[in-house]
Amino acid sequence: MLLALAASxxxxxxxxxxxxxxRAALVVSARNAAIxxxxxxxxxxxxxxxxxxxxxxxxxxxxxxxxxxxxxxxRFTALWGSQQGSLLFWCWIMSGFAAAALVxxxxxxxxxxxxxIAYTMATLAFFVGLTFFLENPFERHWIVGTExxxxxxxxxxxxxxxxxxxxxxxxxxxxxxxxxxxxxMIIHPPMLYLGFTGMVIPFAFAMAALASGDLSTNWIKxxxxxxxxAWLFLSLGLILGGRWAYDVLGWGGYWGWxxxxxxxxxxxxxxxxxxxxxxxxxxxxxxxxxxxxxVIFTFSAVIFGTFxxxxxxxxxxxxxxxSSIGAPMFFFWAAVTLVSVALILYRWHRGELKxxxxxxxxxxxxTLFVLNNVIFIALTVAIFWGSFGAPIxxxxxxxxxxxxxxxxxxxxxAPLFIAMYILMGVAPLSAWGAMSVGRLGRALLVPLxxxxxxxxxxxxxxxxxxxxxxxxxxVLLAGYVAVYETVRGALARQRTAGEPFLRALLAIFGRNRxxxxxxxxxxxxxxxxxxxxxxxxxxxxxxxxxxxxxxxTIGDYALRFDGMVNGAIAEDGRVMVIANTTVLRxxxxxxxxxxxxxxxxxxxxxxxxxxxxxxAHSTLENDFYVLLVGWTPDTATFKVYxxxxxxxxxxxxxxxxxxxxxxxxxxxxxxxxxxARVMAEAPA
Amino acid sequence: MAQxxxxxxxxxxxxxHQTKRGRRWQFIIGGLLILGAVIxxxxxxxxxxxxxxxxxxxxxxxxxxxxxxxxxxxxxxGETIRYDAENLIIEFEVAxxxxxVAEAGAALHAAANDPNALRMRVRVExxxxxxxxxxxxxAIMTGTLNENGVFMVSDLNLKxxxxxxxxxxxxxxxxxx
Numbered sequence: 001m002l003l004a005l006a007a008s009x010x011x012x013x014x015x016x017x018x019x020x021x022x023r024a025a026l027v028v029s030a031r032n033a034a035i036x037x038x039x040x041x042x043x044x045x046x047x048x049x050x051x052x053x054x055x056x057x058x059x060x061x062x063x064x065x066x067x068x069x070x071x072x073x074x075r076f077t078a079l080w081g082s083q084q085g086s087l088l089f090w091c092w093i094m095s096g097f098a099a100a101a102l103v104x105x106x107x108x109x110x111x112x113x114x115x116x117i118a119y120t121m122a123t124l125a126f127f128v129g130l131t132f133f134l135e136n137p138f139e140r141h142w143i144v145g146t147e148x149x150x151x152x153x154x155x156x157x158x159x160x161x162x163x164x165x166x167x168x169x170x171x172x173x174x175x176x177x178x179x180x181x182x183x184x185m186i187i188h189p190p191m192l193y194l195g196f197t198g199m200v201i202p203f204a205f206a207m208a209a210l211a212s213g214d215l216s217t218n219w220i221k222x223x224x225x226x227x228x229x230a231w232l233f234l235s236l237g238l239i240l241g242g243r244w245a246y247d248v249l250g251w252g253g254y255w256g257w258x259x260x261x262x263x264x265x266x267x268x269x270x271x272x273x274x275x276x277x278x279x280x281x282x283x284x285x286x287x288x289x290x291x292x293x294x295v296i297f298t299f300s301a302v303i304f305g306t307f308x309x310x311x312x313x314x315x316x317x318x319x320x321x322x323s324s325i326g327a328p329m330f331f332f333w334a335a336v337t338l339v340s341v342a343l344i345l346y347r348w349h350r351g352e353l354k355x356x357x358x359x360x361x362x363x364x365x366x367t368l369f370v371l372n373n374v375i376f377i378a379l380t381v382a383i384f385w386g387s388f389g390a391p392i393x394x395x396x397x398x399x400x401x402x403x404x405x406x407x408x409x410x411x412x413x414a415p416l417f418i419a420m421y422i423l424m425g426v427a428p429l430s431a432w433g434a435m436s437v438g439r440l441g442r443a444l445l446v447p448l449x450x451x452x453x454x455x456x457x458x459x460x461x462x463x464x465x466x467x468x469x470x471x472x473x474x475v476l477l478a479g480y481v482a483v484y485e486t487v488r489g490a491l492a493r494q495r496t497a498g499e500p501f502l503r504a505l506l507a508i509f510g511r512n513r514x515x516x517x518x519x520x521x522x523x524x525x526x527x528x529x530x531x532x533x534x535x536x537x538x539x540x541x542x543x544x545x546x547x548x549x550x551x552x553t554i555g556d557y558a559l560r561f562d563g564m565v566n567g568a569i570a571e572d573g574r575v576m577v578i579a580n581t582t583v584l585r586x587x588x589x590x591x592x593x594x595x596x597x598x599x600x601x602x603x604x605x606x607x608x609x610x611x612x613x614x615x616a617h618s619t620l621e622n623d624f625y626v627l628l629v630g631w632t633p634d635t636a637t638f639k640v641y642x643x644x645x646x647x648x649x650x651x652x653x654x655x656x657x658x659x660x661x662x663x664x665x666x667x668x669x670x671x672x673x674x675x676a677r678v679m680a681e682a683p684a
Numbered sequence: 685m686a687q688x689x690x691x692x693x694x695x696x697x698x699x700x701h702q703t704k705r706g707r708r709w710q711f712i713i714g715g716l717l718i719l720g721a722v723i724x725x726x727x728x729x730x731x732x733x734x735x736x737x738x739x740x741x742x743x744x745x746x747x748x749x750x751x752x753x754x755x756x757x758x759x760x761x762g763e764t765i766r767y768d769a770e771n772l773i774i775e776f777e778v779a780x781x782x783x784x785v786a787e788a789g790a791a792l793h794a795a796a797n798d799p800n801a802l803r804m805r806v807r808v809e810x811x812x813x814x815x816x817x818x819x820x821x822x823a824i825m826t827g828t829l830n831e832n833g834v835f836m837v838s839d840l841n842l843k844x845x846x847x848x849x850x851x852x853x854x855x856x857x858x859x860x861x
Contacts, residue, residue, distance in 0.1 A: 063854060141853060148853045169854040249814075258841075362710060374715075378722045385726060391737065401737040401783070403755050405826055405839070408733025412725045543810075545770045611815050629812045630769020637769045639812055 001088070001132045004040040004095070007033045008125040012118050019114030019212070027114045031102055034117050037124060038099040041092040048085060048137050052078050057169040058161050060139040060150045061085055067173035069601070071572040074176050077186045081176050083310065084137035086189065090306075091127045093190075094197035098124060101201045101226060109222045115208030116201075123200050126332050134325050141169060175600070181611070182248050188240035192264055195234025196302045199267060201226040202274075203299035203340075206292055210343040215288070215352050220278055223295075228664040231275060232657060234268050239653035247614060252539060252625055252641040254649065257409040262387040263305030266380055270298040273376035280366045283432050285356025287370070289348055294373075296340040301380075303333040308388060361434035368427035375420045382412040418474050421529060424522055425477040428485055447480035471533040479526030482519040489516065513662050520659030527652030534645025543629070545637040551584070554640050557624060558584040561636055562592075575599040579628045579636045583617050591617040595628040595638070618647055735826060740780035740804045743829055755826045756835060757781065758804065759795040760842070762819025774808040774840075778823050788822070796820045804829075808837040816842035 011034040018026030048061065052075045057063045065078040065085065080086040098120040106113060131137070142149045142158035143165065149155055161169070180186075202223035209219035241261065242254035255261065274294035280287045311326030347353050360366050386404040394402035429443040455473050463469060486505070489512075493504035509516045544552040546561040553559075562580040569575055578596040582589055593615035600609045617624040623643040630637040737755040758778025765776040779795040780802040781788075795801050796819055806825065817823075817840075827837040 057854075060853070148855060150853050172854045371718075374718055378718070382722065382726055382729070386729070386733075390730065390734070402734055403737040404730060405733040405735060405755070408729040411732050412729035415725060416722075543772055609815070612812070627812055629772065630767070639772065 001041070001044045001091075001128055001136075001138075004037045004044065004091070005125055005128045005132060007037045007040060008095075008121040008128060011037070011121040012125060015114040015117035015121070019118075027117070030114065030117050030121075031106065034102055034121050035099045037121070037128075038092075038095040041088070041095045041128070045079065045088055045092045048088060049076065049079055052076070055170065056166075057173055058141050058166050059137075060141055061137045063141065063169055063173045065174065065176055067175035068170050069573040070175055074181060074572075077180070078176050080189045080193070081180055084131065084135045084139075086193070087127065087131040087135050087310075088137050089190070090193050090197060091124060091131055093193050094120075094124050094127065094200060097198055097201055097226075098204075101204075105222050109205075109218055111212055111214050112205060112208040112219060112222065115211040116204045118211075119204035119207045120200055123204075123336075126328075130325055130328060134328070175609075177609070182244050188237055188244055191233050191240055192237030195230050195232075195237050196264075196267070196306065198226060198230025198233060199271065199299050199302050201230070202295050206295040207340060207343065210292065210340075210347055213347075213352065215347065217282055220282060220291075225664055227271065227275065227278075227295075228660055231268070231271050232660040232664065234264070234271065235653070235656055235660070238264060238268060239650065239656075243650060246646070248611070252541065252643060254646075257386075257406045259387040260309050262383050263308050266305060266384060267298050267301040269376050269380045269383070270294055270301055273373045273380075274298055276369050276376075277373050280369055284360070284366055286360070286366060288353040288355060289344060290373070292344045292353070293341075296337070296344070300333065300337045300340070303329070303336055307333050363430055363435040363437065363440055365427055365430040365432050365435070368423055368430050372420065372423045372427060375416055375423065379413060379416050379420075382416065383409065386412070417529075418471075421474045421478045421526075424525065425474075425481045428481055428519070428522075444481075447477055447484045450480045450484075451477045465537060468533060468537050471537070472530065475526050475529035475533065478529075479523055482522040482526065486516055486519050509662060513665050517659050517661070517663030517665075520662055521656050522659075524652045524654070524656030524659055527648050527655055529652075531645045531648030531650075531652055535643045535649065538644040539641060541639065541641045543637065543639045545630075545635050547635055552638065552640065555642055556586050557642065558587075559624075559626060559638060559640055560584060561638070564631060564636060566631075570598075573601060575601060577628070577631065579615075579631070579638070581615065581626060581638070583624050591624075593617055593624075593626055595626045597628060620647055620651070621645070623647060739783055740778055741802055743835065744802065744804055744833070750829050750831060753826065753828050753838075755824065756804070757783070757822060757824050759792040759801075760817060760819060760821045760823050761796050761803065765817060767813045769813070772810050772812060774806075774811060774813050774817065776806050776817070777803045778806055778825075778835075779803050781822070792820050792822055805834045806837055807834050808840050811837075811840060814840065814842050818842075 011030040014026050014033070015030035018024070018028075018030060048059075050056075051059045051062050052066055053072065055062065055066070055068065055075075061082065061084050062078075065081045066075050070078070078085065080089040101120070102113070102117065105116070109116075136152045139150050139152050140154075141161055142151055142155055143161050144155055144158040148161075148169075149158060151158070154160075205219040205223045205226075209215055241264070245256065246252070246254040274291065277287050277294060278291050281291050307326065307329040311329060344353070386408050391401055391403050394400055425447065426440070426444065429447075430440055451473055454476055455469055458469065458472060463472075486508075489508045490501055490505040493499065493508050494501050497504065497507070499507065540554060542552060542554045546552060546559075548561055548563045551558045551560040560582045562582055565576070565578040565580065567575060568578060576596050576598055578594050581593055581595065583591040583593060595615035596613050598611045598613060600611070612627060612629070615626045615628075621644065623641070623646045625641040625643055627639040628636060629639050735753055735755045736749075737757070738749070740756060740758045743749050743754060743756050756778075759781050761777045761779055765774070767774050779798065781791050781795045785791040806823070808825075822843040824841045824843070825835065825837045826839040827835055829835050
């Protein structure tokens with residue numbers, strides 16, 4: 001870690017000196033040092049992983065996150081299971097992103113590269129330094145007299161513990177928190193870290209453009225793929241976090257407006273605004289300053305979120321422990337934001353960020369995209385205020401602490417999300433430059449008609465809630481526009497190229513991945529929206545204590561309790577208490593499910609953990625979600641939820657990911673037959 | 685083959701009657717309207733969801749908080765936890781923990797194990813007992829204090845207990861931390 005810190009520090013200084021002095025050799029040397037940080041941090045992460053896998057309980061982190069009964073798989077995931085390890089993991093991912101960006105973009109963007117090195121490595125050096133000096137995952141247990149002391153280097157008068165003493169340590173080792181033993185939680189943190197750290201690349205390119213004066217669209221072209229990849233991982237992290245909450249926390253929901261959840265959502269919102277507004281700069285040469293602000297504030301939100309989560313700034317159910325990294329992280333965040341904004345203002349003042357045109361109509365696509373940006377930023381501000389602004393301001397200026405609960409977030413965000421969906425439906429139908437009301441209205445006719453037909457069908461089949469119908473209408477319009485525009489594109493291609501429809505459809509995705517991948521993303525957001533409306537407005541629940549053979553009813557479903565299995569032992573030592581139940585619908589058995597409690601044994605009673613695992617029968621229509629909340633030798637008590645359409649939230653997430661992958665795939669610039677001809681004609 | 689066949693072309697010909705100044709005013713007025721709407725939403729949301737976040741001591745010592753929805757943080761006293769699984773009623777006591785303590789884990793440990801610490805009775809209805817409801821866990825609760833001195837919780841959150849042992853070390857005695 002120390003070598004990685006030295007390499008990244010060296011890269012910062014030498015890249016800037018090389019760029020200023022015009023000495024290419026220095027910049028190359030800085031690049032090599034920057035790339036070297038990746039294998040060095042890989043080695044450090046591997047060392048910690050080896051410590052975890054080989055049960056080195058003399059390493060404090062290993063003692064804290066694992067114990068002898070921890071399965072190998074969870075020993076591996078313990079790498080990011082607590083503060084110190086997750087910081088090292090964070091540094092490793094960031095160094096990987098930086099190395100990849102430097103290797104892949106080196107030739108194409110030579111002028112920007114020295115500053116890209118400087119900004120990525122300055123960020124990396126900060127985090128590696130923070131990890132090494134304040135949250136070192138390699139701290140060891142030392143024996144000083146009869147006491148055990150934790151320190152990174154051997155204290156005066158201290159000695160290495162003997163194997164027997166390490167054996168004693170293992171008996172009190174903590175083990176991974178059972179709440180983290182879930183598929184969603186295992187890959188949720190890495191996905192979020194990939195999203196967070198990936199944002200450093202667009203940020204570094206934007207800052208490099210400002211520092212070097214190359215304010216053309218080069219930095220945008222260079223970061224197109226990187227920002228989408230980071231956004232993809234961030235989206236995946238958020239979805240998996242929701243899935244974990246739904247499966248593990250046992251309240252039948254997936255988003256609780258917790259400050260830490262919100263801290264991860266903020267960069268996603270600003271990043272989404274940036275993905276849209278950057279298109280305006282590419283197409284029309286407008287919003288240059290705004291785009292710079294967005295890319296910088298996306299990264300600033302990443303750093304702030306990390307600071308808020310890891311410093312103990314806010315009271316959250318899943319923040320890390322209060323730690324000494326709060327102050328340095330705050331100063332780093334403030335410095336990054338202030339320096340970035342100062343650089344923008346400097347270039348703006350020099351007239352280098354002037355828009356190339358101001359001509360635009362009120363209903364043009366760029367105006368609607370700007371409106372979409374306003375909505376995203378309003379969401380960001382409202383959520384930031386509710387999560388951090390109000391509590392901190394009230395404490396600083398009123399001497400009391402005011403927090404804002406879910407009622408605040410629901411009241412503020414619902415209208416903004418409605419506006420977002422409406423714009424998602426209308427904006428793709430507009431044209432760059434200008435658009436008349438009549439033309440836009442005509443373009444809207446088919447999707448609007450389909451939306452109204454679907455609403456009528458929903459009404460006839462029993463959905464009479466006005467709120468639900470309105471919500472479905474707004475969301476469906478966005479989805480139908482995405483489908484309609486895609487089909488229209490394929491039909492146009494079919495007419496001009498004389499191809500079958502499916503081939504034409506594939507061809508338009510090949511020719512314009514960004515546009516049509518974007519429509520698939522919109523479709524994913526539509527599906528998520530339908531899932532959110534259904535599961536929020538129509539969730540029903542009941543609870544009942546049953547004897548074996550008895551049933552409870554909820555809607556047209558019934559749950560029959562068939563009996564208990566008490567004391568089954570899993571491979572990893574968990575003791576399971578399982579309720580065997582059968583789900584019936586209209587009298588017909590449709591599934592058997594086994595809600596259970598897992599008990600994680602420990603040497604001491606107070607270290608023993610239990611975990612309630614829901615049983616669910618999942619279909620696209622709904623989740624029949626059952627919790628075993630209590631039992632006696634003769635009875636079992638169940639809490640049952642029916643969560644309509646909740647699975648669309650996860651399926652929509654998958655569609656969103658598919659769309660992003662399509663958008664991020666390399667663009668095919670020539671039709672395959674032309675490419676084949678060119679290749680054939682090319683001299684050997 | 686022209687991409688333009690299925691891509692909308694850029695059109696820069698704005699309607700003639702829209703002068704540059706007129707358009708600017710339209711954008712400014714539109715922007716102000718949106719800003720006003722967002723501020724109104726935030727104010728309305730704060731009225732609906734704003735609560736004081738206070739300690740157990742503040743809750744019990746100030747009669748003004750009786751009947752008012754507040755958010756309270758305290759240390760769970762494990763031996764007082766009672767769970768009626770049949771009716772989904774949880775009752776327990778939380779001990780006072782000062783706000784903004786440097787070592788949250790130590791403060792919770794001290795509060796939950798101090799028989800003289802100020803305690804508040806808590807009742808949660810229609811909620812499954814969370815796994816994290818354990819001795820020394822930090823409970824963050826939204827609810828109202830009733831006239832009998834019982835805090836009626838509408839939203840119960842508990843912090844992950846593993847956080848509080850970060851920084852602990854093993855002892856050389858059998859199994860003790």
